Amino acid sequence: MARKWTRIGFAGPGAAIIALVIMAGMTLWVPRGTAGIDNLVLPLVLAPLIWAGLFFHACLDARLGRVAGVALGLLALHTALLAHQFLDRPSPATSASEAHE
Amino acid sequence: MIHLPKDETKLMVAIHGWSGILLGLVLYAVVITGMAAVFAEEIGAWSAGHVETRSAFQRPIDRSLRQLAARTPREFQDDVDIFEIGDHNLGVFFHRHEIAPNGELINRGVYYQLDREGRVADEQHGTGKEVFGPRNDDALSSFLVDTHVRLHVPDPWGLLLTGIMGLAMLTAALSGLLIHRHLFKDIFTLRRKASPVLVDRDRHSVAGTWSLPFAFVLAFTGSFFSFFGTVGVPIVAMAAFGGDQQAFSEAVFGHPGTPDPRSQPIGNLDRIAADAIGRTGAPPTFMTIEHFGRADSAVTTFHSPKSGDIEPVTLVYHGATATFDRTKPLIGSRPSAGGTLAAIMAPLHFGNFAGMLSKAVWFSLGFAMCYVTLTGIRLWLARRRERQRSLDWLERAVTVVGFGLPLALLVAAAAFLLSMPLGSAVFWTPAAFLAASGAAILAGIMVPTHALLARMLQISIGVLLMALPIVRLAGGGPGWPAAIAAGQPATMALDFAMLLGGTWTLWHMLAHRRRPGPTDDPALQYAE
Numbered sequence: 001m002a003r004k005w006t007r008i009g010f011a012g013p014g015a016a017i018i019a020l021v022i023m024a025g026m027t028l029w030v031p032r033g034t035a036g037i038d039n040l041v042l043p044l045v046l047a048p049l050i051w052a053g054l055f056f057h058a059c060l061d062a063r064l065g066r067v068a069g070v071a072l073g074l075l076a077l078h079t080a081l082l083a084h085q086f087l088d089r090p091s092p093a094t095s096a097s098e099a100h101e
Numbered sequence: 102m103i104h105l106p107k108d109e110t111k112l113m114v115a116i117h118g119w120s121g122i123l124l125g126l127v128l129y130a131v132v133i134t135g136m137a138a139v140f141a142e143e144i145g146a147w148s149a150g151h152v153e154t155r156s157a158f159q160r161p162i163d164r165s166l167r168q169l170a171a172r173t174p175r176e177f178q179d180d181v182d183i184f185e186i187g188d189h190n191l192g193v194f195f196h197r198h199e200i201a202p203n204g205e206l207i208n209r210g211v212y213y214q215l216d217r218e219g220r221v222a223d224e225q226h227g228t229g230k231e232v233f234g235p236r237n238d239d240a241l242s243s244f245l246v247d248t249h250v251r252l253h254v255p256d257p258w259g260l261l262l263t264g265i266m267g268l269a270m271l272t273a274a275l276s277g278l279l280i281h282r283h284l285f286k287d288i289f290t291l292r293r294k295a296s297p298v299l300v301d302r303d304r305h306s307v308a309g310t311w312s313l314p315f316a317f318v319l320a321f322t323g324s325f326f327s328f329f330g331t332v333g334v335p336i337v338a339m340a341a342f343g344g345d346q347q348a349f350s351e352a353v354f355g356h357p358g359t360p361d362p363r364s365q366p367i368g369n370l371d372r373i374a375a376d377a378i379g380r381t382g383a384p385p386t387f388m389t390i391e392h393f394g395r396a397d398s399a400v401t402t403f404h405s406p407k408s409g410d411i412e413p414v415t416l417v418y419h420g421a422t423a424t425f426d427r428t429k430p431l432i433g434s435r436p437s438a439g440g441t442l443a444a445i446m447a448p449l450h451f452g453n454f455a456g457m458l459s460k461a462v463w464f465s466l467g468f469a470m471c472y473v474t475l476t477g478i479r480l481w482l483a484r485r486r487e488r489q490r491s492l493d494w495l496e497r498a499v500t501v502v503g504f505g506l507p508l509a510l511l512v513a514a515a516a517f518l519l520s521m522p523l524g525s526a527v528f529w530t531p532a533a534f535l536a537a538s539g540a541a542i543l544a545g546i547m548v549p550t551h552a553l554l555a556r557m558l559q560i561s562i563g564v565l566l567m568a569l570p571i572v573r574l575a576g577g578g579p580g581w582p583a584a585i586a587a588g589q590p591a592t593m594a595l596d597f598a599m600l601l602g603g604t605w606t607l608w609h610m611l612a613h614r615r616r617p618g619p620t621d622d623p624a625l626q627y628a629e
Binding site: 020023024025027028033034035036037038039040041042043044045047048049051052055056059060062082085 | 105106108109112113116267268271272275276320321324325328329332333334336337339340341349352353430432433434435436437438439440442443446
């Protein structure tokens with residue numbers, strides 16, 4: 001029973017949340033392309049397909065461990081990318097003081 | 102052929118069924134209004150009696166725009182959007198960009214609606230959301246589009262709801278594909294002499310399989326549009342620009358270049374419009390001026406895809422000198438994979454890339470999707486009925502929505518035709534829709550038998566379809582000779598389609614009544 005609900009969790013709210021995090025994280029690793037916008041536009045376009053991929057994988061893969069591994073792995077990878085981006089970004093106060101100097 | 106293991110196939114059948122049952126009726130509402138919205142432009146011209154065929158951009162606009170600029174507060178003259186409204190008249194929105202308290206990028210300014218002579222017919226101040234409401238002469242087409250886009254639920258919830266419907270449709274389409282053990286055989290299998298359940302199953306399967314690629318495309322593009330502004334842009338802007346949606350907009354839609362804020366009047370817009378028409382062979386569908394009144398102003402004209410192409414055409418002009426700058430992609434400053442993919446989402450969703458032909462195909466496949474949705478729900482119900490589980494309330498709900506919704510849309514169209522000459526169509530179009538929906542729901546509760554309910558609703562649909570062209574003509578709409586003479590064959594085509602549809606519906610009901618056996622409608626036959 002617990003396995004069933006775990007699977008439902010990955011197919012339902014899990015797929016939606018992880019798809020959103022992947023969409024955000026993709027902006028940091030997708031090549032910018034000739035126009036410099038591919039990293040901004042492709043995640044937006046592909047988001048429904050990413051969700052569908054996570055949803056059907058959670059439904060169809062017989063090995064629940066693999067479902068969890070793929071989903072949580074993608075989540076961790078993109079969360080780490082985003083965390084690095086936010087920690088690396090100068091705060092507005094720092095930027096203002098640097099500009100003043 | 103797709104071979105899933107037995108357990109996975111059972112799971113896919115369950116997902117296919119439950120996605121349809123839980124969201125099918127709302128999805129049906131989105132698809133049927135989308136099907137009608139494919140012809141929103143033609144329905145707008147038909148219902149309002151428009152006979153002008155020349156674009157507003159083929160008439161002089163420069164002088165009107167300068168007069169408007171002279172009366173518009175300078176604070177709203179950052180950018181100007183110019184587009185067609187009503188019977189090829191001009192709408193002009195002088196505005197500036199603002200960030201709302203919730204971080205959303207909004208436009209605030211003055212919206213002018215001009216009449217045929219270029220005089221100001223209406224002037225409204227506010228944000229884009231506040232000023233771009235339905236007008237008396239486009240209340241019907243606006244109502245259709247708004248129902249399809251957000252089901253009249255306030256933003257962002259309406260868009261999120263239709264986005265979820267898109268994902269449900271994506272799920273139903275993909276799971277429908279996965280449960281076919283013999284895909285190519287199923288496409289051509291229609292066992293007419295089999296049991297009613299199998300006959301219905303075959304019809305559902307054939308209609309669903311043929312329209313599967315279309316369902317996938319519509320679901321994908323539809324959910325993209327619904328989630329784009331509500332969820333997608335804020336999240337991507339957060340990740341890439343620390344939440345600055347203005348920066349996102351500049352990066353994706355803006356024109357890179359060195360700012361030159363010196364004051365300089367805009368060049369001749371008539372010259373730009375004529376040049377754009379000469380280059381693309383078609384008038385712009387939209388024109389926008391960035392940095393109005395500055396030396397670095399840029400005018401962008403947007404055009405429908407050229408014949409044989411699917412990507413819209415976008416031209417950029419130097420605003421101050423009214424000289425051609427370059428052809429650019431719709432999204433981004435240079436061609437790119439992401440820009441091209443995003444640019445073709447709209448033509449793929451609206452089906453307007455090959456004129457009336459592609460629109461007719463999109464309409465037909467939309468009809469097939471409605472059929473597949475309703476027959477799918479009925480098959481699901483039939484299976485449960487075989488197991489002695491009564492779900493009469495759901496069967497009635499399916500009939501009320503399946504037939505009541507198109508009936509309510511037709512009543513809204515009749516109300517529009519009657520109230521538009523009185524200037525009150527903006528109120529009466531949705532009011533009549535709500536009243537007709539309420540009446541259909543009441544009939545669903547009160548009418549003693551299910552078959553009688555279905556018959557009543559279908560006869561009403563047939564009668565209304567036949568009556569609408571007459572109501573249109575009685576309300577002063579142009580006759581067929583006048584419409585053809587003015588180059589508006591769509592008016593006649595829509596009249597003809599309605600008369601044909603009404604005749605077929607009524608004939609179908611009469612023919613079915615004469616036939617012995619179950620009295621339900623074969624078009625949406627119960628699998629019993």
